[in-house]
Amino acid sequence: MRLLARLLHSHYYLKRSSGVCLSRKAVQGLDPYLHLLMPRTNFLNALYTSLSSEILQTAMRTSYSALQTYTQCPQKYKFQEIDRIPAKKSKEAVFGTYVHSALNFMFKQTPLFPTVEETCGHFRINFPASPNDVFETEAIRKAYFDEGVRILKSFYKKNPPWNFSVLGLETRFEVILEDEKNSATHILAGKIDRIDKLSDGTYEIIDYKTAKRLPSQEAVDSDLQLSLYALGVQKKWPHMSSENLKVSLYFLKHQEKLSSLRTPDSGQRVLRNALETISEISTRTAGNKQFEPMPSALCDYCPYKPLCPAWKHLYRKRATNPTDSAPLPIDDITKEYLALKKEDQKNGKRMDELQAKIKEYMEREGVTRVFGDEGYISRSVQTRHSYRFDKIREILEPIGKWKDILDADEKKLRSLMKELPEETRQKLILYGIETREFIALKVRFGFFFSLEPYFISLFHFLSSWTPRKMVCGSIF
Template sequence: MRTSYSALETYKLCPRKYQFQELERIKAPKPPAAIFGTLVHKTLQYLFSRDPLFPTLDETISYFRANWPPYEKFPLADSERALYQEAGEQMLRNFYAKNPPWNFSVVDLESHFEVLIEDPRRKDTHVLAGRIDRIDKTEDGFEVIDYKTNRKLPSQAAVDSNLQLAVYSLGLARRWPHVAPEQVTLSLYFLKHGEKLSTRRTAEANEGTRDQILGTIAEIQGGIASAKPFEPVPGAWCATCPYQKQCPAWKHLYRASAAARPDQAAMDAAIREYFDLLKSQRKATARMAELKGEIADYMAREGFDRVFGDEGVLARSVQKRFAYDFERVRAILEPLGKWDAVLAADEKRLKALLADLPAEAREAIAAARLPLREYTVISASLKRVPKPEAVDSPLDAAEA
């Protein structure tokens, strides 16, 4: 399989989006944030590529403005376009002040790499491709820098476990095998905040990254082999996803009007009634909890174990729960040869353990799963979502 970090990250975020994007190859326009980020990256590439006659700050800003996308490619209201442009220029000004280009020894920009990931169990080889924003030569080795235009600043722990940086470490190891992973600093530069967060990897960590990638690829290949659609995972990322019209988690929002489909009117009425009943149920449950507390206090205060009403009886009882001290139990049962009889497999512990297992073990355990039953669960949320008239799919612009 030929893949990339971004494709694997898409799968982990939402398998159904991966299916639309990587398997079905449904074309979709970039969201505004991605277009903005691409231009900022392009401007920084321009800044460092003019060695030794680096552009001034004014020339850098002029380049950014000259390449500002037209409305057709960046279809936002004028006020929103202005905010994006102002934010981009401020990022560039802050970056230039803090990082004069002549202070760095830049080895490469927008550096393409490919890593061969061998799967000895399946006797298969995968190609992992990617592109690094910038590589610098430093006193003790090299530094990989990836620019970020998003607002969120992650914790150091998140940077230390960042898969993208781990993939870059594999890319550098492939490009320069003589350079130890410990000699490569891996950095994320957050342009909005002017902060650079860095980490390093070891050769052992790189092997762990390979196992992690093989595990994800095995999941993808297993999903493809099953011939079943990949499941969507709704979340905050859906707001900028261009595949809402096709996605089973969203396409009902884009359904035909009730006038065009009479059956839809009846179903809309059923959905409304369901939510009305759900609201009533929640109110009743909350009120019942309040009343139960009042009655329990009354019974305890008066010394009643049961109270009687016109509609029935309420009884009060004390229930106790116990937990065994299993070290003491083990000391009792092991001499009798009965300890193994009380040990039970724990699926929750197994799932927690999976992340720390090598890819081969994870794949073997996945193959050991037995289908017990399959059932449909309907869950409800009272969160309001904009009606179809107020929602446009980004694909509409592509189709126009």
């Protein structure tokens, strides 16, 4: 049965990060080969039922960028990979797509490589000729177009295509992940911008970047995505070992290339990190747990911001015109709560009443933050653990470890947990530790967050007439 699961996993998955969806039609695809084993209907029903636990709930096909999105913000991951809510791409992402396309054109037309004018012409043909929903004004559109032409001319001058032996452009790869804990098989997929064979017989993986910020060499050396690319190439072409393969980030705005080498250990490290993240996602999904938002500076670039529980109350306030409608009841509650907090009043009973109303509103409306004129209130889920030492003794005593925490000391137990076999650790977590979650409210004072949507509107308004050199479209 497990062999059949592997076979189906390889040929009948749907390309979704949230998991593998398998239909009866897919199972029936095996029927010409297997129907002789038992009556057709009984076999298919038994196979479909058995495979539900093997594939439907455990297997996942995903990418490193999707897992990175989860680590940055679980809520954005849910919107993007599970709910599959369409999102408008940022200017930077769309701009990068056009530049990448022109660079592929530049190296693909072998042996008669295009001239620099033809390369820029390819970019010009594909780039929008007039403002659209991404490049909203002519000033913004022209600023990005001129930047693209500048990048391509500089790149061509520094990297004439006939000087390189390009083995692959936008090369796709897959890495199989085996989770020994639950025998699940996952697929980590990706796409590499360029693979070169160098004059000394070694190989180079190149990933183009249109970002402005140049990372440190240390950051490049520890970049997990580059480690995954190296692993993917080695799986596809085993002769490209770590000793003769380097990885590079090419920053197009600055024409700077930062290179690094990878060891076999770096590949295993990225696989471990990926498995841990996949396991966490699977646990949340199976347990129907929340994918909590993680507010940060990245929120200003997130297309899901108006939908996000951490921000949608602010956008709802913005949509309410204070001149022709009464304030929402929660606004008065928030205002009073912030005032009491700011004055550090000890009115515990009233604070408890307001907290209860705020929590009830957050639960009902599906928000994690409410905004007032002087600040905002955040909701967070906090966890507390309590130890059932009667159960812990039953687990540790047979392996001679109970005496190590004979005084039933939680600190000693946490230290001991690091030394125990995985099976024993899991037993302790399952039977010996009780986890309780509770909701906590946190206040932050300041005007920035409550005024931020209005500032964004102001910037968009000004961009329609500000001279091109003053446009800062990238900040949106």
